[in-house]
Amino acid sequence: MTYNADVVIVGGGLAGLTAGIHLARAGMQVLLLEKHSYPQHKVCGEYISNEVLPYLHYLGVSIDELAPARISRFLLSTAAGKTVESKLPLGGFGVSRYTLDHFLARKAKSVGVALRQADVTDIQFANDVFTVTTATDQTYTAKIVLGAYGKRSQLDKRLNRPFASRESGWLGVKAHYQADFPNDLVALHNFDGGYCGLSQVENGIVNACYLTNYRSFKAFRNIESFQQQVLAKNPFLNDFFARATPVFAKPLTISQISFDRKSPVENHILMCGDTAGLIHPLCGNGMAMAIHSAKLVSELVIAYFSGKLANRTALEKHYTHQWSSEFKTRLLTGRIAQTVLAYPGITGVLLKSVQRTPGILPIIIKQTHGKPLLV
Numbered sequence: 420m421t422y423n424a425d426v427v428i429v430g431g432g433l434a435g436l437t438a439g440i441h442l443a444r445a446g447m448q449v450l451l452l453e454k455h456s457y458p459q460h461k462v463c464g465e466y467i468s469n470e471v472l473p474y475l476h477y478l479g480v481s482i483d484e485l486a487p488a489r490i491s492r493f494l495l496s497t498a499a500g501k502t503v504e505s506k507l508p509l510g511g512f513g514v515s516r517y518t519l520d521h522f523l524a525r526k527a528k529s530v531g532v533a534l535r536q537a538d539v540t541d542i543q544f545a546n547d548v549f550t551v552t553t554a555t556d557q558t559y560t561a562k563i564v565l566g567a568y569g570k571r572s573q574l575d576k577r578l579n580r581p582f583a584s585r586e587s588g589w590l591g592v593k594a595h596y597q598a599d600f601p602n603d604l605v606a607l608h609n610f611d612g613g614y615c616g617l618s619q620v621e622n623g624i625v626n627a628c629y630l631t632n633y634r635s636f637k638a639f640r641n642i643e644s645f646q647q648q649v650l651a652k653n654p655f656l657n658d659f660f661a662r663a664t665p666v667f668a669k670p671l672t673i674s675q676i677s678f679d680r681k682s683p684v685e686n687h688i689l690m691c692g693d694t695a696g697l698i699h700p701l702c703g704n705g706m707a708m709a710i711h712s713a714k715l716v717s718e719l720v721i722a723y724f725s726g727k728l729a730n731r732t733a734l735e736k737h738y739t740h741q742w743s744s745e746f747k748t749r750l751l752t753g754r755i756a757q758t759v760l761a762y763p764g765i766t767g768v769l770l771k772s773v774q775r776t777p778g779i780l781p782i783i784i785k786q787t788h789g790k791p792l793l794v
Protein backbone atom coordinates (compact mmCIF):
# COMPACT_ATOMS: atom_id res chain seq x y z
CA MET A 420 0.00 0.00 0.00
CA THR A 421 1.34 3.46 -0.86
CA TYR A 422 0.36 6.19 1.52
CA ASN A 423 0.13 9.86 0.74
CA ALA A 424 1.88 10.49 4.03
CA ASP A 425 3.01 8.70 7.20
CA VAL A 426 0.85 11.09 9.19
CA VAL A 427 -2.07 13.28 8.13
CA ILE A 428 -2.84 16.10 10.57
CA VAL A 429 -6.30 17.60 10.39
CA GLY A 430 -6.21 21.24 11.55
CA GLY A 431 -3.34 23.70 11.56
CA GLY A 432 -3.75 25.56 14.85
CA LEU A 433 -1.18 25.30 17.64
CA ALA A 434 -1.60 21.56 18.25
CA GLY A 435 -1.51 20.58 14.57
CA LEU A 436 1.37 22.86 13.59
CA THR A 437 3.50 21.89 16.59
CA ALA A 438 2.97 18.17 15.97
CA GLY A 439 3.73 18.73 12.28
CA ILE A 440 7.05 20.41 13.08
CA HIS A 441 8.01 17.73 15.63
CA LEU A 442 7.21 14.81 13.31
CA ALA A 443 8.77 16.33 10.19
CA ARG A 444 11.97 17.06 12.12
CA ALA A 445 12.03 13.36 13.05
CA GLY A 446 11.98 12.49 9.35
CA MET A 447 8.29 11.63 8.92
CA GLN A 448 6.27 12.48 5.87
CA VAL A 449 3.61 14.81 7.23
CA LEU A 450 0.61 16.21 5.42
CA LEU A 451 -1.26 18.95 7.29
CA LEU A 452 -4.73 19.98 6.12
CA GLU A 453 -6.00 23.35 7.38
CA LYS A 454 -9.26 24.83 6.20
CA HIS A 455 -8.28 28.49 6.49
CA SER A 456 -5.41 30.43 5.02
CA TYR A 457 -2.73 32.12 7.19
CA PRO A 458 -2.59 34.63 8.79
CA GLN A 459 -5.97 34.57 10.48
CA HIS A 460 -7.29 36.14 13.70
CA LYS A 461 -8.80 33.73 16.24
CA VAL A 462 -10.96 34.16 19.33
CA CYS A 463 -8.35 33.62 22.04
CA GLY A 464 -6.96 35.52 25.05
CA GLU A 465 -3.46 35.16 23.53
CA TYR A 466 -1.69 34.77 26.89
CA ILE A 467 0.60 31.71 26.74
CA SER A 468 2.23 30.10 29.74
CA ASN A 469 6.04 30.03 29.64
CA GLU A 470 5.90 26.27 30.31
CA VAL A 471 6.03 25.73 26.51
CA LEU A 472 9.28 27.65 25.93
CA PRO A 473 11.86 24.85 26.43
CA TYR A 474 9.93 22.59 24.04
CA LEU A 475 9.49 25.30 21.40
CA HIS A 476 13.22 25.96 21.69
CA TYR A 477 13.88 22.24 21.09
CA LEU A 478 11.71 22.46 17.95
CA GLY A 479 13.79 25.40 16.71
CA VAL A 480 10.95 27.86 17.26
CA SER A 481 12.17 31.15 18.71
CA ILE A 482 9.29 33.13 20.18
CA ASP A 483 11.67 36.07 20.78
CA GLU A 484 11.54 36.79 17.03
CA LEU A 485 7.90 37.80 17.49
CA ALA A 486 8.73 40.38 20.18
CA PRO A 487 5.93 39.19 22.50
CA ALA A 488 4.81 41.00 25.65
CA ARG A 489 6.45 39.37 28.69
CA ILE A 490 3.80 38.81 31.34
CA SER A 491 4.57 38.13 35.00
CA ARG A 492 1.62 39.50 36.99
CA PHE A 493 -2.03 38.44 37.33
CA LEU A 494 -4.93 40.54 38.53
CA LEU A 495 -8.42 39.27 39.24
CA SER A 496 -11.41 41.54 39.83
CA THR A 497 -14.96 40.74 40.89
CA ALA A 498 -17.91 42.21 39.01
CA ALA A 499 -18.08 44.88 41.72
CA GLY A 500 -14.41 45.80 41.16
CA LYS A 501 -12.75 44.20 44.20
CA THR A 502 -9.28 42.99 43.24
CA VAL A 503 -6.55 40.59 44.14
CA GLU A 504 -3.15 40.45 42.47
CA SER A 505 -0.41 37.86 42.31
CA LYS A 506 2.87 37.11 40.59
CA LEU A 507 2.49 34.33 38.02
CA PRO A 508 4.60 31.37 39.20
CA LEU A 509 6.02 30.66 35.72
CA GLY A 510 4.91 33.74 33.85
CA GLY A 511 3.96 33.84 30.21
CA PHE A 512 3.99 35.84 27.01
CA GLY A 513 1.44 37.60 24.84
CA VAL A 514 1.43 37.19 21.09
CA SER A 515 -1.50 37.28 18.68
CA ARG A 516 -2.69 34.08 17.04
CA TYR A 517 -2.57 36.01 13.77
CA THR A 518 1.20 36.22 14.17
CA LEU A 519 1.92 33.00 16.06
CA ASP A 520 0.01 30.53 13.88
CA HIS A 521 1.41 32.10 10.72
CA PHE A 522 4.93 31.93 12.15
CA LEU A 523 4.51 28.24 13.05
CA ALA A 524 3.00 27.50 9.62
CA ARG A 525 6.08 28.99 7.93
CA LYS A 526 8.31 26.99 10.27
CA ALA A 527 6.34 23.81 9.50
CA LYS A 528 6.81 24.30 5.76
CA SER A 529 10.50 25.01 6.20
CA VAL A 530 11.05 21.65 7.97
CA GLY A 531 9.18 19.72 5.27
CA VAL A 532 5.52 19.58 6.34
CA ALA A 533 3.25 19.51 3.27
CA LEU A 534 0.69 22.13 4.22
CA ARG A 535 -2.51 22.31 2.16
CA GLN A 536 -5.59 24.45 2.53
CA ALA A 537 -8.48 21.96 2.70
CA ASP A 538 -11.67 21.46 4.70
CA VAL A 539 -11.69 17.86 5.90
CA THR A 540 -15.20 16.39 5.80
CA ASP A 541 -14.59 12.74 6.62
CA ILE A 542 -12.04 10.40 8.18
CA GLN A 543 -12.52 6.66 7.71
CA PHE A 544 -10.44 3.86 9.18
CA ALA A 545 -10.46 0.39 7.57
CA ASN A 546 -7.87 -2.39 7.19
CA ASP A 547 -5.44 -0.47 9.38
CA VAL A 548 -5.42 2.52 6.99
CA PHE A 549 -7.02 5.96 7.26
CA THR A 550 -8.72 7.65 4.33
CA VAL A 551 -9.21 11.38 4.78
CA THR A 552 -11.67 13.17 2.48
CA THR A 553 -11.93 16.91 1.88
CA ALA A 554 -14.81 19.14 0.80
CA THR A 555 -13.47 19.05 -2.78
CA ASP A 556 -13.53 15.22 -2.69
CA GLN A 557 -9.79 14.88 -2.60
CA THR A 558 -8.76 11.80 -0.60
CA TYR A 559 -5.53 11.07 1.24
CA THR A 560 -4.34 7.88 2.91
CA ALA A 561 -2.09 7.53 5.92
CA LYS A 562 -1.13 5.10 8.62
CA ILE A 563 -1.76 7.69 11.37
CA VAL A 564 -4.22 10.59 11.59
CA LEU A 565 -4.01 13.31 14.23
CA GLY A 566 -7.24 15.21 14.95
CA ALA A 567 -6.19 18.79 15.74
CA TYR A 568 -9.23 20.61 14.41
CA GLY A 569 -10.05 22.60 17.54
CA LYS A 570 -13.04 22.93 19.82
CA ARG A 571 -15.86 21.87 17.54
CA SER A 572 -16.23 20.81 13.93
CA GLN A 573 -18.66 18.97 11.69
CA LEU A 574 -16.16 16.12 11.97
CA ASP A 575 -17.20 15.61 15.61
CA LYS A 576 -20.77 14.91 14.49
CA ARG A 577 -19.49 12.64 11.76
CA LEU A 578 -17.50 10.72 14.40
CA ASN A 579 -20.59 10.58 16.66
CA ARG A 580 -18.77 12.25 19.52
CA PRO A 581 -21.40 12.67 22.29
CA PHE A 582 -20.68 16.36 23.03
CA ALA A 583 -21.27 17.29 19.36
CA SER A 584 -24.99 16.62 19.59
CA ARG A 585 -25.42 18.75 22.75
CA GLU A 586 -26.03 22.50 22.65
CA SER A 587 -23.44 24.55 24.49
CA GLY A 588 -24.34 27.86 26.09
CA TRP A 589 -20.96 29.64 25.83
CA LEU A 590 -20.00 32.49 23.55
CA GLY A 591 -16.50 33.95 23.01
CA VAL A 592 -15.74 37.50 21.86
CA LYS A 593 -12.34 39.01 21.09
CA ALA A 594 -10.94 42.24 19.69
CA HIS A 595 -7.66 44.13 19.66
CA TYR A 596 -7.35 47.69 20.98
CA GLN A 597 -4.91 50.51 21.24
CA ALA A 598 -4.89 51.38 24.91
CA ASP A 599 -2.66 52.22 27.79
CA PHE A 600 -2.27 48.88 29.59
CA PRO A 601 0.74 47.44 31.49
CA ASN A 602 2.76 45.09 29.29
CA ASP A 603 3.57 42.67 32.14
CA LEU A 604 0.00 42.10 33.35
CA VAL A 605 -2.79 39.68 32.50
CA ALA A 606 -6.06 40.77 34.08
CA LEU A 607 -9.23 38.74 34.45
CA HIS A 608 -12.31 40.86 35.13
CA ASN A 609 -15.60 39.29 36.10
CA PHE A 610 -19.02 40.41 34.99
CA ASP A 611 -22.48 38.90 35.28
CA GLY A 612 -22.35 35.70 33.21
CA GLY A 613 -18.67 35.63 32.34
CA TYR A 614 -15.19 37.11 32.50
CA CYS A 615 -12.97 39.22 30.29
CA GLY A 616 -9.20 38.85 29.94
CA LEU A 617 -7.01 41.84 29.13
CA SER A 618 -3.35 41.57 28.19
CA GLN A 619 -0.87 42.90 25.69
CA VAL A 620 0.29 41.10 22.57
CA GLU A 621 3.09 42.22 20.22
CA ASN A 622 3.43 45.87 19.21
CA GLY A 623 1.77 47.12 22.39
CA ILE A 624 -1.69 46.11 21.15
CA VAL A 625 -4.12 45.02 23.89
CA ASN A 626 -6.28 41.94 23.50
CA ALA A 627 -9.70 42.00 25.18
CA CYS A 628 -11.29 38.57 25.05
CA TYR A 629 -14.32 37.43 26.99
CA LEU A 630 -16.38 34.36 27.54
CA THR A 631 -20.03 34.74 28.46
CA ASN A 632 -22.91 32.39 28.88
CA TYR A 633 -25.67 32.74 26.38
CA ARG A 634 -28.26 33.25 29.14
CA SER A 635 -26.62 36.54 30.06
CA PHE A 636 -26.02 37.63 26.45
CA LYS A 637 -29.35 36.73 24.85
CA ALA A 638 -31.30 39.70 26.24
CA PHE A 639 -28.99 42.00 24.23
CA ARG A 640 -28.11 40.12 21.03
CA ASN A 641 -25.73 42.93 20.27
CA ILE A 642 -22.15 43.07 21.43
CA GLU A 643 -22.01 46.82 21.88
CA SER A 644 -25.01 47.06 24.19
CA PHE A 645 -23.91 43.92 26.05
CA GLN A 646 -20.51 45.48 26.71
CA GLN A 647 -22.04 48.81 27.73
CA GLN A 648 -24.71 47.35 30.00
CA VAL A 649 -23.11 44.23 31.45
CA LEU A 650 -19.31 44.30 31.14
CA ALA A 651 -19.13 47.98 32.01
CA LYS A 652 -20.67 47.32 35.44
CA ASN A 653 -17.18 46.15 36.35
CA PRO A 654 -15.34 49.47 36.90
CA PHE A 655 -12.11 48.16 35.32
CA LEU A 656 -13.87 47.09 32.13
CA ASN A 657 -15.86 50.32 32.10
CA ASP A 658 -12.64 52.29 32.25
CA PHE A 659 -10.89 50.10 29.66
CA PHE A 660 -13.61 50.23 27.00
CA ALA A 661 -14.12 53.96 27.56
CA ARG A 662 -10.43 54.68 26.84
CA ALA A 663 -9.53 52.00 24.29
CA THR A 664 -9.55 52.49 20.52
CA PRO A 665 -10.63 49.38 18.57
CA VAL A 666 -8.20 48.04 15.99
CA PHE A 667 -10.70 45.63 14.38
CA ALA A 668 -13.71 46.85 12.38
CA LYS A 669 -15.80 44.62 14.65
CA PRO A 670 -15.05 42.00 17.32
CA LEU A 671 -14.69 38.32 16.37
CA THR A 672 -17.16 35.91 17.93
CA ILE A 673 -17.57 32.16 18.30
CA SER A 674 -20.50 30.29 19.78
CA GLN A 675 -21.16 26.73 20.91
CA ILE A 676 -17.97 26.50 22.96
CA SER A 677 -18.14 23.16 24.72
CA PHE A 678 -16.26 22.19 27.87
CA ASP A 679 -17.75 18.69 27.92
CA ARG A 680 -15.51 15.69 28.37
CA LYS A 681 -14.02 14.28 25.19
CA SER A 682 -11.94 11.23 24.42
CA PRO A 683 -8.29 11.59 23.31
CA VAL A 684 -8.66 8.65 20.88
CA GLU A 685 -11.69 8.38 18.64
CA ASN A 686 -12.04 5.69 15.95
CA HIS A 687 -8.20 5.30 16.12
CA ILE A 688 -7.68 9.03 15.43
CA LEU A 689 -5.29 10.54 17.99
CA MET A 690 -6.88 13.79 19.16
CA CYS A 691 -4.79 16.67 20.42
CA GLY A 692 -5.31 20.26 21.55
CA ASP A 693 -8.91 21.34 22.01
CA THR A 694 -10.09 18.34 19.96
CA ALA A 695 -9.09 16.16 22.92
CA GLY A 696 -10.41 18.54 25.62
CA LEU A 697 -10.84 22.26 26.24
CA ILE A 698 -9.87 23.82 29.56
CA HIS A 699 -11.85 26.87 30.75
CA PRO A 700 -10.11 29.90 29.25
CA LEU A 701 -9.93 31.64 32.63
CA CYS A 702 -7.01 29.26 33.38
CA GLY A 703 -5.01 30.70 30.47
CA ASN A 704 -3.58 27.27 29.71
CA GLY A 705 -5.40 25.99 26.57
CA MET A 706 -2.60 26.94 24.19
CA ALA A 707 0.10 25.41 26.39
CA MET A 708 -1.99 22.24 26.65
CA ALA A 709 -2.41 22.15 22.86
CA ILE A 710 1.36 22.39 22.43
CA HIS A 711 2.00 19.87 25.20
CA SER A 712 -0.44 17.33 23.75
CA ALA A 713 1.32 17.73 20.37
CA LYS A 714 4.58 16.79 22.12
CA LEU A 715 3.04 13.71 23.78
CA VAL A 716 1.41 12.45 20.61
CA SER A 717 4.47 13.13 18.42
CA GLU A 718 6.83 11.25 20.75
CA LEU A 719 4.50 8.24 20.77
CA VAL A 720 3.93 8.29 16.99
CA ILE A 721 7.71 8.32 16.48
CA ALA A 722 8.01 5.37 18.91
CA TYR A 723 5.29 3.55 16.95
CA PHE A 724 6.96 4.02 13.56
CA SER A 725 10.35 3.00 14.94
CA GLY A 726 8.89 -0.22 16.36
CA LYS A 727 9.38 0.77 20.02
CA LEU A 728 5.62 0.44 20.50
CA ALA A 729 4.40 -3.02 19.51
CA ASN A 730 1.27 -1.99 17.64
CA ARG A 731 -1.57 0.52 17.24
CA THR A 732 -3.30 -0.76 20.38
CA ALA A 733 -0.19 0.03 22.43
CA LEU A 734 0.07 3.47 20.82
CA GLU A 735 -3.53 4.33 21.65
CA LYS A 736 -3.28 2.94 25.17
CA HIS A 737 -0.12 4.92 25.95
CA TYR A 738 -1.52 8.13 24.50
CA THR A 739 -4.81 7.85 26.43
CA HIS A 740 -2.89 7.18 29.64
CA GLN A 741 -0.37 10.01 29.18
CA TRP A 742 -3.03 12.49 28.06
CA SER A 743 -5.20 11.72 31.10
CA SER A 744 -2.37 11.88 33.61
CA GLU A 745 -1.15 15.23 32.22
CA PHE A 746 -4.45 17.04 31.71
CA LYS A 747 -7.37 15.50 33.63
CA THR A 748 -6.64 17.30 36.90
CA ARG A 749 -6.10 20.63 35.11
CA LEU A 750 -9.42 20.30 33.31
CA LEU A 751 -11.16 19.47 36.59
CA THR A 752 -9.58 22.43 38.40
CA GLY A 753 -10.67 24.66 35.52
CA ARG A 754 -14.24 23.39 35.82
CA ILE A 755 -14.26 24.05 39.58
CA ALA A 756 -12.79 27.56 39.14
CA GLN A 757 -15.39 28.31 36.47
CA THR A 758 -18.22 27.17 38.77
CA VAL A 759 -16.91 29.32 41.62
CA LEU A 760 -16.65 32.41 39.39
CA ALA A 761 -20.24 31.92 38.22
CA TYR A 762 -21.45 32.80 41.74
CA PRO A 763 -20.52 36.39 42.70
CA GLY A 764 -21.15 35.66 46.42
CA ILE A 765 -18.67 32.77 46.47
CA THR A 766 -16.15 34.75 44.37
CA GLY A 767 -16.33 37.60 46.90
CA VAL A 768 -15.70 35.24 49.84
CA LEU A 769 -12.84 33.56 47.98
CA LEU A 770 -11.31 36.91 47.12
CA LYS A 771 -11.37 37.95 50.78
CA SER A 772 -9.58 34.74 51.82
CA VAL A 773 -6.98 35.26 49.08
CA GLN A 774 -6.49 38.86 50.22
CA ARG A 775 -5.86 37.56 53.75
CA THR A 776 -3.52 34.76 52.54
CA PRO A 777 -1.97 36.02 49.27
CA GLY A 778 0.16 32.83 48.93
CA ILE A 779 -2.98 30.84 47.97
CA LEU A 780 -3.39 32.37 44.52
CA PRO A 781 -0.11 31.14 43.00
CA ILE A 782 -0.95 27.67 44.36
CA ILE A 783 -4.35 27.74 42.62
CA ILE A 784 -2.71 28.99 39.40
CA LYS A 785 -0.17 26.14 39.55
CA GLN A 786 -3.04 23.62 39.65
CA THR A 787 -4.21 24.74 36.21
CA HIS A 788 -0.73 24.91 34.66
CA GLY A 789 1.95 22.37 33.85
CA LYS A 790 5.68 22.27 34.55
CA PRO A 791 8.17 23.52 31.95
CA LEU A 792 8.10 21.07 29.01
CA LEU A 793 11.56 19.63 28.93
CA VAL A 794 12.62 17.28 26.14
Ligand SMILES: Cc1cc2nc3c(=O)[nH]c(=O)nc-3n(C[C@H](O)[C@H](O)[C@H](O)COP(=O)(O)OP(=O)(O)OC[C@H]3O[C@@H](n4cnc5c(N)ncnc54)[C@H](O)[C@@H]3O)c2cc1C
Nearest residue numbers: 430432433434454464465466539568569591692693705706
Ligand atom coordinates in the same frame (compact mmCIF):
# COMPACT_ATOMS: atom_id res chain seq x y z
C1 LIG B 1 -12.65 32.91 24.72
C2 LIG B 1 -11.39 32.09 24.78
C3 LIG B 1 -10.22 32.64 25.31
C4 LIG B 1 -9.05 31.88 25.39
N1 LIG B 1 -7.93 32.43 25.93
C5 LIG B 1 -6.81 31.69 26.07
C6 LIG B 1 -5.62 32.26 26.63
O1 LIG B 1 -5.53 33.44 26.95
N2 LIG B 1 -4.55 31.43 26.80
C7 LIG B 1 -4.56 30.12 26.43
O2 LIG B 1 -3.55 29.43 26.61
N3 LIG B 1 -5.67 29.57 25.86
C8 LIG B 1 -6.78 30.33 25.67
N4 LIG B 1 -7.88 29.78 25.07
C9 LIG B 1 -7.81 28.41 24.58
C10 LIG B 1 -7.04 28.33 23.28
O3 LIG B 1 -7.54 29.25 22.35
C11 LIG B 1 -7.13 26.93 22.69
O4 LIG B 1 -6.91 25.99 23.71
C12 LIG B 1 -6.12 26.72 21.55
O5 LIG B 1 -6.44 27.55 20.49
C13 LIG B 1 -6.15 25.27 21.09
O6 LIG B 1 -5.37 25.11 19.92
P1 LIG B 1 -5.77 23.96 18.89
O7 LIG B 1 -4.64 23.85 17.95
O8 LIG B 1 -6.23 22.77 19.62
O9 LIG B 1 -7.07 24.51 18.15
P2 LIG B 1 -7.23 25.74 17.17
O10 LIG B 1 -6.24 26.79 17.44
O11 LIG B 1 -8.69 26.09 17.24
O12 LIG B 1 -6.89 25.14 15.74
C14 LIG B 1 -7.74 24.24 15.09
C15 LIG B 1 -7.55 24.45 13.59
O13 LIG B 1 -8.27 23.43 12.88
C16 LIG B 1 -8.84 24.01 11.73
N5 LIG B 1 -9.97 23.16 11.34
C17 LIG B 1 -11.16 23.01 11.98
N6 LIG B 1 -11.93 22.13 11.33
C18 LIG B 1 -11.21 21.72 10.26
C19 LIG B 1 -11.49 20.83 9.18
N7 LIG B 1 -12.65 20.18 9.12
N8 LIG B 1 -10.55 20.65 8.23
C20 LIG B 1 -9.35 21.31 8.29
N9 LIG B 1 -9.04 22.18 9.28
C21 LIG B 1 -9.96 22.37 10.25
C22 LIG B 1 -9.26 25.41 12.17
O14 LIG B 1 -9.40 26.29 11.07
C23 LIG B 1 -8.10 25.78 13.10
O15 LIG B 1 -7.09 26.51 12.44
C24 LIG B 1 -9.06 30.53 24.94
C25 LIG B 1 -10.21 29.98 24.40
C26 LIG B 1 -11.37 30.75 24.31
C27 LIG B 1 -12.61 30.14 23.73
